[in-house]
Amino acid sequence: MVGIITYGAYIPRFRIKTEEIARVWGANGAEIAAGLGVKEKAVPDLDEDTLTISVNAARFALERRSVNPDEIGAIYVGSESHPYAVKPTAATVGEAIGATPVMTAADYEFACKAGTAGIQTCMGLVKSGMIKYGIAIGADVAQGAPGDALEYTAAAGGAAFVIGDKDPIAEINHTCSFTTDTPDFWRREGQGYPRHGGRFSGEPAYFKHIQGAAKMMLEYMGTKPSDYDYAVFHQPNAKFPRNVSAMLGFTSEQIKPGLAVPRLGNTYSGAVPVGLSATLDIAKPGDRIFVTSYGSGSGSDAFDITVTDKIETLINRKAAPSVEDLLNHKKYVDYAVYAKHKGKIVRAA
Template sequence: MTVGIVSYGAYIPRYRIKTEEIAKVWGGDAEILKNGLKVYEKSVPDVDEDAATIAVSAARNAVNRVGLDATRIGAVYTGSESHPYAVKPTSTIVAEAVGATPEMTAADFEFACKAGSAAVQVCMGLVGSGMIDIGLAIGADVSQGAPNDALEYTAAAGGAAFVIGNKESELIAIIEDTYSFTTDTPDFWRRESQHYPSHGGRFTGDPGYFRHVTSGAKGLLKKMGTKPEDYDYAVFHQPNGKFPERAAQMLGFTKEQIKPGLVVPRLGNTYSGSCLMGIAATLDIAKPGDRIFATAYGSGAGSDAFSIRVTDNIEKYRGKVPTVEELLADPIYLDYGKYAHHKGKINFG
């Protein structure tokens, strides 16, 4: 059975902080940081925004893009590593906000930065089996980075939502296949009640990100019998601007293929929304017949790879909701003090 994307939507807060502003406070070398990370500014949530409000905004954009009857949604799954409640699902909030309740199922997912892509895979399975009509998969985060930690320069806020279905007349893109690669590689973690995550520094690179992204991507290419040159675009998880460029080079994809989806230099790492945001940005400019190769990565560690083919239907829904590029435009810049207030980094006891 054909399964694919019925609609998608994204949301990015307007607030930003430049990485040089963070470096100025902590005495870092702004030029070295910018050239090393290739992240020049990052999104910051407003004081009343969290992963739930971001997920709701992205989901509403996905529903509104195609004028979807939300009562058709049989499942809502939200992937995040910054769910606002330890015990209380984000997904029920989203489902109620878009009008999908009550005859549906919902759950929250966690798998570091690939919880959103895992939600997509589960919706694919439920839709493909005929258990539900359509499903809503979301990746949304207000990611954390401790003051003066390397993560603080990249940890951002944003999310993307995808409606998954199987009626070919509705699909704006077909998900041709998917493949996952998973091991127990503890490169990044946060225990209950800890405010900020810990990470293995350089250990998160080769044994974490690059092993899993390249293995997941190669696995899907082998499974499908395709090559990098068979695709018009490619998206890889974006913890910074440097890693996806290197991963693409290792796999044989070009800079031109990854350019449309490489939004991290102006956005930062939206964690569970990262790869999905790149796919959304690519769909914003893709034409019917274009093929997109995407690989999400989550520390801990695992990768989910997807092969996507755009259909003629995508042209019907241009301009209905903001594109990723439009969401990145017209930012409001904060100094470090206001940024710390927005992020709740100031503890008044």
């Protein structure tokens, strides 16, 4: 059975409170922040980007469980914010963890579900026998124009998963996807910030696709929400995942461990990977996890995962920081420092 061999997450330590962003943009900003249910978000340091986040997440994964770098045959990095338009993030990650030459490496882009698309690709390559291990990473330094609703949530962070079929800590029982051409969110080449369809991003975009993939999974597996111990849904804000989980019949307790967005913000391609990592941090053998990502444009990937007893015998979860550790390790900045870190303001030449 193909599954997760080990995992790791990384979140920059700097934070900005949404009330500080609202202070700069006025009364309407405070209303936006309150409605989204996000109290603060992670901000990259001046020398951090999607590449450094991906490298740190991959290194943490390998610290939890030793994997021979020579046996890593694929690396895929999903992101909306690759540092180069032409130069793969995945190749540099491979070099940084000693896994080069890699048989196949590529950067993925499908808005916020590019990381889970990488997991699916690694699953296929492992199942076919082409590779022994593959690494799938979802990471972003999310963009949001000054004063736009996105600025209150667009955050930095990500997670990495080593996929294989030799003693996985969590078996991936099945995966399926639901995709249509629904343009709710986009950024043209060369533009610094994305644009979005406002309420259109909820329905028919987010809710239609997550429910489409989730219902397809439940029907295929012959399961119901109560059969799962935990559930992780894409979290662009705190409201959407809570609403869609209730629509599908999942409880607030099932999604609570993986709902990092109120203290993290929306890490785009890293959102579901970080949520799944937080869930694996506390999961026990036999626990079943339901996962559904979402990427604008639009599509959702669903996963049915069962935690194995190997999570207690073959990895050392304490060898790398948990998501809770990373969320608690923080330093607050004001809007001016945040804007400098995000490149919204730069020193004149």
